[in-house]
Each structure stands twice: as structure tokens, then as C-alpha cells.
Amino acid sequence: MLNRLTTEMRNPKSAEIDTLPVRDRLLLMNDEDAGVAAAVRSEIDQIESAVNLVVQAFQNGGRLIYAGAGTSGRLGILDASECPPTFGVDPAMVRGLIAGGERAITTAIEGAEDDEGLGRSDLEALSPDPRDVVIGIAASGRTPYVIGALEKAKEAGAKTVAVSNNKDSKIGQAADVAIEVVTGPEIITGSTRLKAGTAQKLVLNMITTIAMTGIGKVYGNLMVDVQPTNQKLIERAKHIIMEATGCDASTAKEMYEKADGQVKTAIVMILLGCSYEEAVGQLEKSKGIIREIN
Structure with missing residues (x-):
């Protein structure tokens, strides 16, 4: 049941948030956000495994492909779009899929995330192969679109990683590596663009940044393949x-x-x-x- 997920539970600390002064609301939100980095740190071993898979993929001419819906999908697309200018890689090397297609980047496409077949077909259109890594992202850990993409990836022989915000997630069970960053109930019940989204952003930053250091895109801590386009x-x-x-x-x-x-x-x-x-x-x-x- 959805209401059993930690990301969907009501946060007792913010139960009266609408009655608080603005400053107190901000402090409450900031206090809740402060725990996100610690939650990510608890999954370092799994994140390390994911990075190793991505480095191996890049070294073998493979790709990193994100698949998600809503906020999770947008975060995958954001991370993918920032890799070419930052690290000088071909745009095809890191790709992002979102349920509902490009229009879903700015507009909610109702029902798209519930279509497992759409996740399969969107990934199939990219012709995945054993050199690739597919990372499915879903705060709930149960999004059908993501499950479909991960299942298609495994059929193609690609390595799979799941990034979610609930333990024992369905997408984690469908993946080779399960990164499950439990950030707890949101200050606005179920609004997983908040702590859950922040955690996902941190994890994706870590995966691509550290993987790029592993293939020589960084010297010291300098972006030596930056593309000087302006x-x-x-x-x-x-x-x-x-x-x-x-x-x-x-x-x-x-x-x-x-x-x-x-x-x-x-x-x-x-x-x-x-x-x-x-x-x-x-x-x-x-x-x-x-x-x-x-």
C-alpha cells in the first residue's frame, strides 16, 4: 500500500506548518533537509558499486541511461544534460528518459508513470546492450514505468541500478544494485520533490562526477575536458x-x-x-x- 511507504507518511514535526511564522517554517524545512546528506552517506557502499559499473561501461564504450517519471525523471535528464558541457562527453554517452517524453520535462503527463510497457519501449528505442548501465529512479521505488525500463535493460544484458527512497523497493529488487536512501516523511506529505528529490540529486551527482574522474575527465579537481562554448x-x-x-x-x-x-x-x-x-x-x-x- 502507498500509505505504508516512508515517503508518503505524515511528518509529525510539520503537522501544523501552516500555522507557523514564515521564519519557523523555513527553519523546520532546513532542519529536515539537514539529514539528507547523512541518509545518502549510509548508502555509500551501494553508490560505490554503481560508480564501478558506470566506469566499466564508459571504458567499454557503453552508456549510462537514466529512466524515471516526474521529479525523478527530470533529475535524470538534468544530470545527463550537464555531462557534455562539464566533462566534454558526447551527449549520447549519458541519456535521460522520462515517462511521457520531452513534454513531461515541463508538464505533468498524467498516467505515463503507470505504463510499464512505455518504460520498456522507451528504453528499447535506445537499443540497449550489455555494455550499458541503466539507472531507474523513483522515490516510491514502485513506479511501473521504471520497472519496465529496468526489466528491458536486464533482457538486453545491461547492468541495472535502482535509486529510491524506500527500503525493500520493487525497483531495487529488479536491479543489480539497489541504492535506497531513506529520507523519511516530507514536510508536506508525499511531496517527494523535497527531501527525496534532494537525495536523488546528490546520488546522481556522485555517480556521474566520480565516474568521470575514473575515466580521466578530471585532473586533480579540475575539469580538464570542459567545453569552452561561451x-x-x-x-x-x-x-x-x-x-x-x-x-x-x-x-x-x-x-x-x-x-x-x-x-x-x-x-x-x-x-x-x-x-x-x-x-x-x-x-x-x-x-x-x-x-x-x-
Whole structure:
């Protein structure tokens, strides 16, 4: 039953929230949010397993595919859309599916999340294979659309991960790895865009960020494959070159231009004192990981 899920229970701390002064309402909400990070930390072992699967997928030419409905689906799409500009990956490498399609990103599509077959067909349209990882996201842990996507993924031989906010979830039972971050009742009963959504956002951030560090998209803590697509990012790219090599602004600008805006290549050119062609060759041999260049 839905009312037995912790995400659907009534929170006694906020039972009279509508009678409180605005400041007290804000403090109550902030207090509830403060426990989210601790709840995520309790699932670190499972998150680590998920990251290892994603790194392996990327190394083998596979993809990470999110599937969710409502807030959960939007969070998957958000995370997927931020990977190309942040880490310089092909948009096809991290994908997000949402019940109801693109229109559901901004508009609630009633009934779409209840269609298990739709989850199967949406994933099937991406031709999943054994190199891929499919992550199903659902606060309740029981969304049919997500279950359908996970079942189709397993049939295709892909690895599967479930991210939910209730223990012993149905999507967890359908996946190879179950990440179940129990954040408890929301301050507004059942509004899982709150603590549950925050927890999901944290988990997805962790999975893609740490997986990208595992395939050389980060050097130290610098985004060395950032795509300089606007003036702010161009300046950020030059600053990253300076931070990574200790060079001055003039050298960073010169090498950035010689490397045709490829930050990682410019860094290797400076570190090795080599040409653009030699830097590209070294990066190809090291599979893009600067630390593995001798």
C-alpha cells in the first residue's frame, strides 16, 4: 500500500506548518533537509558499486541511461544534460528518459508513470546492450514505468541500478544494485520533490562526477575536458590551464589557442614541453588520462 511507504507518511514535526511564522517554517524545512546528506552517506557502499559499473561501461564504450517519471525523471535528464558541457562527453554517452517524453520535462503527463510497457519501449528505442548501465529512479521505488525500463535493460544484458527512497523497493529488487536512501516523511506529505528529490540529486551527482574522474575527465579537481562554448567558459578554461600547470596567464592563453581550445591538450603541451601533435598522441596512448602519461 502507498500509505505504508516512508515517503508518503505524515511528518509529525510539520503537522501544523501552516500555522507557523514564515521564519519557523523555513527553519523546520532546513532542519529536515539537514539529514539528507547523512541518509545518502549510509548508502555509500551501494553508490560505490554503481560508480564501478558506470566506469566499466564508459571504458567499454557503453552508456549510462537514466529512466524515471516526474521529479525523478527530470533529475535524470538534468544530470545527463550537464555531462557534455562539464566533462566534454558526447551527449549520447549519458541519456535521460522520462515517462511521457520531452513534454513531461515541463508538464505533468498524467498516467505515463503507470505504463510499464512505455518504460520498456522507451528504453528499447535506445537499443540497449550489455555494455550499458541503466539507472531507474523513483522515490516510491514502485513506479511501473521504471520497472519496465529496468526489466528491458536486464533482457538486453545491461547492468541495472535502482535509486529510491524506500527500503525493500520493487525497483531495487529488479536491479543489480539497489541504492535506497531513506529520507523519511516530507514536510508536506508525499511531496517527494523535497527531501527525496534532494537525495536523488546528490546520488546522481556522485555517480556521474566520480565516474568521470575514473575515466580521466578530471585532473586533480579540475575539469580538464570542459567545453569552452561561451566567454565565461573560455576564461574558465584558461584558468584551469594555469592551475594545472602553474603557468602564467599569457602562456595559458597562447597554449589554449595552439591547442584549438582543447584544455587537456594544452595542459599536456605545457607539462611535457611538446607540440600539439605529440600531446594528442600521448593522450591517445593514455586513453585521455593525464596522470598516466609518462
